[in-house]
Structures are given as C-alpha cells and as structure tokens.
Amino acid sequence: MSRQSHQTFGRTIQLFLVDGTPNGLRKATIHGWTGLTFVATGTTFAALTSRPELDRTGIYILSGPDAEAVGGTRSYIGSANSVRERIKQSAQQREFWETAIAVTTSDDDLSKGHxxxxxxxxxxxxxxxNRVTLDNGTNPAGQRRRLPEADQANMEQFLANLKIILPVVGLDLLKPQPRAVAQASTPVEQRTAHxxxxxxxxxxxxxxxxxEEDGEFVVLEGSQALMDTGYVQQSYGTLKENLVKQGILVPGSDGKHVFAKPYSFNSPSAAAAVVLDRNSNGRTEWKVKGQKRTYHDWQQAQSASQERSL
Known part of the structure; x- marks a missing residue:
C-alpha cells in the first residue's frame, strides 16, 4: 500500500447541482478559493454557456472518447477573455467531446496573462x-508564461486547486502516473521497493x-497476457485492443502477449481480464507474490490494520 504523506490535509469541496438533478449542470468550488468550476455534457451545454460567470476571463476543457485509440480519452484545453464565446467555437469545431468544463473566478480577477x-x-x-491525447495542435509559445514572480506563484496555487477539483468532477488528465509507470527507466526493484x-x-x-499504487493497479513490464483464447470479452476486449495498438502489449511466444511497458489499470479485475483474456475477478485471481493469499485477503488485512492504528 502506498505511503501517505504527513503533509496531506482535508479539503472541503462543494458540489452544487444547478437544476437539482445529478445529470444536470454542476458547479464545484473549494472552500477559501475564488475559482468556479462548471461541468456540463452535450445536453446541458446551453445551460453552461448561459451562465453569467462564463462572460469572464477563464480557461476551459473539452473531453471525450478518442476515436483513434480504443478506450482512450481526448481533451482540448483553451483560454479566453470571454469563456462563453470561445468554448462555443471550440465545441463546434470538435466532435469528440462529451464533457465541457469551464473555470472562472467569483471576483473576475484573472487577466489575459493569467x-x-x-x-x-x-x-x-x-x-x-500522459493520460489523455491532447487535441491542441501545438503548445502555447513560451512567452505566454511570462508573468511577474508573485503572479506566477498565485497561478501555481490556482493550478494546485484545479488538480484537486478536476478528478472530483471526473477528469484525471493532470493526475501523475504511478511511480511504477513514470519511472520505467529505473530498475523495477527500485520503483516497487515500498x-x-x-x-x-x-x-x-x-x-x-x-x-497497487495510489488506487491504481500497475501490471509490470515483462508480464505475460494470453491471446486468442476464444473467450467472449464482455468488458475489456477494447482495452486490450488499445494496448496492442499502443505497443504496450507485444507478441511473445507460446500464444502470449508480453507487456513491453508497465501499464496502470483502474482495478485488479481489469488487469486480470487482460492477462487471462477473459472476464475475471481480480480480487481472487491476483495473489501476494510467493503466497496463497489473494488480493482480497490482503486488502482486508490492510483495512483491519488501519482500523487498529486509529
């Protein structure tokens, strides 16, 4: 289980359902932060762009399935003096998006430079x-980042709050990869020592x-995966196709694929399904290395240990 930093602390996020329904326009704020985050889908996009807060300087993100990578996500990031007009234009130019996120401030204190x-x-x-495919053609020029030192510090704090709030509203594009993936150039023993x-x-x-690291289940490079077993893949067939397309799974020997790179799955079951080429219960298929104890048993023991330490 991953180590927890002693510097972490609780935060209060307020999620407001604008029309009172769970599938409607949502507004998210963090206590003590002037940032306002609005989350819309295609059906609530008009409600988003009608908000008076969007006639302010801000940033926006359009996100949806990546047609060129099965199971992947494509995102576009933009900024504007009037988020309302620019997000409308960007949405019309892009067909992939399913979620639109707009970020402004309650006191309208962001400048064009910000x-x-x-x-x-x-x-x-x-x-x-590297969790999504960016639809942005090129990175903004370096001079667009030049702000006075104090302003840069304020914007970095703004970004720190966004890194907290975006996953809460369902967007993980800023979440760093687990060490087992991000540090793939170092020996696996060092990356997974803890x-x-x-x-x-x-x-x-x-x-x-x-x-397992920070809630993600990382299959390590060199691991094998069965191929062409004939089982019907109800859930993870498209994911496996994407891994082959990306070169993460490469042909090995004896009817098996090999993980050429470590890959982070959202659950042990997803990982087991790809490895065994069939729908699988990862909580029982995965076992502690060198033991008969299943992932489920190990997790239960970890939970009991944490309860005793409280």
Whole structure:
C-alpha cells in the first residue's frame, strides 16, 4: 500500500447541482478559493454557456472518447477573455467531446496573462501526465508564461486547486502516473521497493506481476497476457485492443502477449481480464507474490490494520 504523506490535509469541496438533478449542470468550488468550476455534457451545454460567470476571463476543457485509440480519452484545453464565446467555437469545431468544463473566478480577477499562463501550464502538465491525447495542435509559445514572480506563484496555487477539483468532477488528465509507470527507466526493484507485489501464475503457463499504487493497479513490464483464447470479452476486449495498438502489449511466444511497458489499470479485475483474456475477478485471481493469499485477503488485512492504528 502506498505511503501517505504527513503533509496531506482535508479539503472541503462543494458540489452544487444547478437544476437539482445529478445529470444536470454542476458547479464545484473549494472552500477559501475564488475559482468556479462548471461541468456540463452535450445536453446541458446551453445551460453552461448561459451562465453569467462564463462572460469572464477563464480557461476551459473539452473531453471525450478518442476515436483513434480504443478506450482512450481526448481533451482540448483553451483560454479566453470571454469563456462563453470561445468554448462555443471550440465545441463546434470538435466532435469528440462529451464533457465541457469551464473555470472562472467569483471576483473576475484573472487577466489575459493569467489565463494564458494557466493554459500553457495545463497543456504541459497534461502532456507530462500522459493520460489523455491532447487535441491542441501545438503548445502555447513560451512567452505566454511570462508573468511577474508573485503572479506566477498565485497561478501555481490556482493550478494546485484545479488538480484537486478536476478528478472530483471526473477528469484525471493532470493526475501523475504511478511511480511504477513514470519511472520505467529505473530498475523495477527500485520503483516497487515500498509496494506489495501481486502475481498471477495460471495453469496455462501465463505469469504476470503487479503492484497497487495510489488506487491504481500497475501490471509490470515483462508480464505475460494470453491471446486468442476464444473467450467472449464482455468488458475489456477494447482495452486490450488499445494496448496492442499502443505497443504496450507485444507478441511473445507460446500464444502470449508480453507487456513491453508497465501499464496502470483502474482495478485488479481489469488487469486480470487482460492477462487471462477473459472476464475475471481480480480480487481472487491476483495473489501476494510467493503466497496463497489473494488480493482480497490482503486488502482486508490492510483495512483491519488501519482500523487498529486509529
């Protein structure tokens, strides 16, 4: 289990359902922050652009499925003096988006220089995280980031709040990759030294190893995955196709794929399904390396240990 920083602390996020329904326009704020985040879908886009707050300087993100990468996400990041007009234009020019996010402030204190800095930094951060395909043609020019030192510090704090609020509203494009993925150039023993390693050793001969880090289940490079078993893939077939297309899964020997790179899954079951080429319960398929204890048993023991320490 990942180590928790002693510097973490609680934050209060207020999520307001504008029309009182869970699928309607949403407004998210953080206590003590002037930022206003609005989240809309195609059906609530008109409600978004009718908000008076959008006639302010701010930034916006359009996000949806990536047609060129099965199971992937494509996003576009922009900024404007009037978010309302620019987000309308961008939405008309792009067919992929399903979610629109607009960020302004309650006191309208962002300048053109501020939002251009935020746009450039968001594009850079999203590219570094490498969780989505960016639809932005080029990165904003470097001079757009030049702000006085005090303004830069304020905008970095603004970004820190966005990194908290965006995952809450369903967008992970800024979330850093787990160490086991991001530090792939270092030996696997160093990257996973503080994590429990899990394994699948199947009667078919396939073998795989993984670690859990910050809620993500990372299958390590060198792990194997069965291919063409004939089982009907109800849930994860498209994901596996995408991994092959990306070169993460490459042909190996004896009817198996091999993970050429570590890959982060959102659950042990997704990872097990790709490894075994069939829908699987990862909580029982994965076992602590060298033991018969399942992931489920290990997780239960971790929860009990945490309860005793409270």
């Amino acid at each position: 939002v251009e800095y935020l746009e450039a930094r968001l594009i850079q951060m999203a590219a570094d995280a 994590e429990t390693t899990f394994e699948i050793r199947h009667k078919s001969g396939v073998s795989a190893e993984a670690v």
